[in-house]
Amino acid sequence: MKTGSIKFRLVTGGIILVLLPLLIVGFLAIMKSSTALTDISKKRVEDIAKDLARLADNSLNAEIKLAELIAADHQVGDVLGLVKQGGTDGAREQIDGLYRRLGEVFAKMGSGYQGIF
Numbered sequence: 001m002k003t004g005s006i007k008f009r010l011v012t013g014g015i016i017l018v019l020l021p022l023l024i025v026g027f028l029a030i031m032k033s034s035t036a037l038t039d040i041s042k043k044r045v046e047d048i049a050k051d052l053a054r055l056a057d058n059s060l061n062a063e064i065k066l067a068e069l070i071a072a073d074h075q076v077g078d079v080l081g082l083v084k085q086g087g088t089d090g091a092r093e094q095i096d097g098l099y100r101r102l103g104e105v106f107a108k109m110g111s112g113y114q115g116i117f
Contacts, residue, residue: 075101
């Protein structure tokens with residue numbers, strides 16, 4: 001087929017008329033889908049971050065409640081009163097008993113806690 005013939009021009013023009021809109025629509029579809037995927041990914045990351053923050057907040061609140069329960073224990077208060085009155089030397093036996101008791105409490109809670117017991 002000669003490049004100057006009418007047949008060549010009609011075929012070439014037809015191909016261009018079909019391919020040009022197809023390329024434009026394809027490009028727009030790719031751009032919109034990539035934008036949509038980016039938005040979805042950002043939303044998922046945001047949701048995961050919120051869930052992790054909520055989990056950390058719940059864990060910290062549980063730890064605060066545990067610390068409050070241990071601090072409210074009568075044995076802890078009694079030993080602290082003895083230490084305040086006579087120092088640590090006068091309450092050594094009670095301090096050791098408190099360490100043993102707290103060690104038992106932490107042992108029951110499992111290996112997720114660290115302490116000096």
